[in-house]
Amino acid sequence: MPSLGADMDAGTLTEWLKRPGDQVRRGDIIAVVETQKGAIEIEVFDDGILDAIAVEPGQKVPVGQVLALIRSPEEAARATRPVPPREAAAILAAPGPALPGAGGKAAPTARGTTISAAGGRGPKITPSARRLARQRGIDPRDVPAGPDGIVGLREIERFEGGPRKPAVPRPEAGEMRRAIATAMARANREIPHYYVSTTIDLTPLLDWLGRENARRPVERRLLYAAPLLRAVALSLGKFRELNGTFEGGEFQAADKAHVGVAIAVRGGGLMTPAILDTATHDVDALMQKLNDLVRRVRTGGLRSSELSMGTVTLTNLGENTADRILPIIYPPQVAIIGCGQIRDEPMVVGGKVVARKAMDVTVGGDHRVSDGRTGARFLNELTSRLSRPEDP
């Protein structure tokens, strides 16, 4: 069971998407786990053959517990018989070392059955069945359950009825708030924060954006969040102490920046899924990824790697919010970057006072790992990149 955030200590396995004997490749979705943040898709980190599973759907499992075994192709070829589940459970039940959080080699497995999504009302509907139903415009409540009383993928696929208003499951708002509370309370307890801020003249970026969008059709236009995210990711390259994790008394710098993006859930709540290897994507790709992330935060389908592999977080308040935010670091990360709204402000340009578009950016840093000077130098780097949007 991978750790999907500082606020998670256990998850409930709801569905296996692969069966023992199936071939799996790195990146395949192998199971679905229900957490306080909703249903999360668990990915495999290795290639191999799914061998034995030790956790049945419906079981709540602490982070670090082995869910199943994957054999490498060589091992599988040598095996003379498949390991029956009960024997596998005994092998795997022996307590092992806790798996690392970010990017740990968790091998979730379980042959799927599905678990009830909506709070106990009506037939049990699996998260993947809900997703397929939504794609097809079917209300899963219209679909008759299978012999086990559960509406799964098979039942949706067989359903002949017409489309109705799609049901969109969302994680329970109270649960999400509790998860946020746990993470933020831990951050406050454990991380000595420092804050450095600067006001950035965003006029060159917004002028560039206006020119870009004027020559693009609607569906390819950019929001300022995309070039902002790119500039942040590129700027982090020089500042190891702002990008990584602090655990067990030690700082581990990450070799790449996976920027977590704070996305608000309508009606309350917040999630920070990461865009992996953020700096390698151009502005268009980042815009698409942001759009996709927002959609999946709201309707489900976030992946475990997105929730567990963030190395730093960006929280961009957006329009009609506030000028400045002093954000709280999301453990075990060591920094967070907060951007306020864009506002009209008189600034000095070329010796004259002119009306410009200003945005405050604040770096929150873990003082066990870096100092205010590091944050300040990062802000200078970011300011410099944002001043030349054509060539950040």
Add this chain to the structure above:
Amino acid sequence: MTDRDYARLVRETLFAVAPDLDGMEIDPDETFREQFEIDSMDFLNFVTGLSKATGRDIPEADYPRLETLNGCVAYLSGETG
């Protein structure tokens, strides 16, 4: 298309962008942002949806006219002012 048709198109496009709002009443003169916490990402997707449905390119300069249901209907039906 009549104003009623445009209003229905606007509703459908909005609910396609934000399915969690589906079925809710829309105050035709209040902005979508105020009523439903529609953010700029939602709004851009909404304008993209309208553009695709009507086959019209919608320049950024026109976005402020599309912030309410009535504003959208007036814009799409070609009313001036």
